[in-house]
Amino acid sequence: MADFAFTDEQIERYSRQMILSEIGGEGQKKISAAKVILIGAGGLGSPCAYYLAAAGVGTLGIVDSDKVEVNNLQRQIIHSNAKVGMYKAESAKDTLSALNPDIKVVPMVKRLTSENVIEVIGDYDIVVDGSDNFPTRYLMNDACVLANKPLVHGGILKFDGQLFTIKPKEGPCYRCLFSEPPPPGLVPSCQEAGILGSVAGVIGVLQASEVLKLILGKGELLVGRLLIYDALSSRFRSVNIRRNPKCPICGDNPTIKKLIDYEIFCSAKKGKEG
Numbered sequence: 001m002a003d004f005a006f007t008d009e010q011i012e013r014y015s016r017q018m019i020l021s022e023i024g025g026e027g028q029k030k031i032s033a034a035k036v037i038l039i040g041a042g043g044l045g046s047p048c049a050y051y052l053a054a055a056g057v058g059t060l061g062i063v064d065s066d067k068v069e070v071n072n073l074q075r076q077i078i079h080s081n082a083k084v085g086m087y088k089a090e091s092a093k094d095t096l097s098a099l100n101p102d103i104k105v106v107p108m109v110k111r112l113t114s115e116n117v118i119e120v121i122g123d124y125d126i127v128v129d130g131s132d133n134f135p136t137r138y139l140m141n142d143a144c145v146l147a148n149k150p151l152v153h154g155g156i157l158k159f160d161g162q163l164f165t166i167k168p169k170e171g172p173c174y175r176c177l178f179s180e181p182p183p184p185g186l187v188p189s190c191q192e193a194g195i196l197g198s199v200a201g202v203i204g205v206l207q208a209s210e211v212l213k214l215i216l217g218k219g220e221l222l223v224g225r226l227l228i229y230d231a232l233s234s235r236f237r238s239v240n241i242r243r244n245p246k247c248p249i250c251g252d253n254p255t256i257k258k259l260i261d262y263e264i265f266c267s268a269k270k271g272k273e274g
Contacts, residue, residue, distance in 0.1 A: 004029050010102060014056055022218045028056065032102075034215045037061035037121055039112065039140055040130030041088040043195065044154045046078035047204030048128055048211070053096040055212060059104045060096060061124055064088040065111040075197030112136060114259035117143045126214055127151045128207055134181040135262035141166065141174035142259055145249050152210045154203045159196050159231040161203035164222045164241065165210050171223035172243040173250045181266040199231050 018028050034057050038045045041064040068079045068086050083091040089107035096105045121127050129140045144151040151166040166173050213219040226239045249256045
């Protein structure tokens with residue numbers, strides 16, 4: 001990293017953030033060297049990936065097995081009408097590469113499973129969870145705890161959003177907050193209950209901010225804090241989360257030593273990302 005030199009064009013591109021004392025040239029080098037993988041190129045993954053690409057994150061992995069549909073375009077800003085029918089991961093690569101040709105975008109048209117997730121996230125420094133189904137959320141949590149990788153979680157529904165950051169060995173995990181998934185059918189999906197598109201934008205951009213803080217080692221992360229956003233009242237509130245010493249994956253005596261079948265665990269069918 002010490003030998004990394006920016007071109008005049010790169011200096012101009014990143015000048016507005018490089019003048020920040022918390023970033024500067026050294027911070028921008030960290031951003032350029034970082035590898036971040038996003039699970040889902042949907043409502044959350046779209047704004048998050050867009051801002052990470054704009055900031056110059058060197059490598060962005062995009063995991064999504066779905067194709068772009070017209071009903072996605074109300075909130076999934078990384079896609080366009082011309083991309084309908086295209087795989088979301090490939091569509092995201094086109095958009096991000098056009099925005100910033102400096103970065104490397106790795107599209108992965110696949111669904112994550114207990115068998116492939118460790119390999120998929122293996123080369124990346126930070127994981128962003130933009131999924132909207134419980135099996136994937138628990139899978140990502142457990143995989144990141146076992147692999148000791150930071151995970152930035154986000155969730156959205158109707159007019160509400162939430163996010164928090166998981167740093168294994170330093171704070172609580174998703175299971176500490178939600179020890180068990182809700183019964184099937186109790187919590188509707190965005191497809192069933194709806195979502196205000198701008199809420200996805202708010203939470204996705206906040207996820208991007210968490211990622212950049214992780215890369216830079218600056219600021220106060222949402223580790224041990226759940227940030228909740230209510231668009232109807234225009235209010236944020238923060239709820240403290242404690243690590244559960246009896247947590248089966250990150251507790252003092254963990255019982256989960258390897259990844260399980262999360263479809264069976266959640267008793268739910270696979271849903272779509274974002």
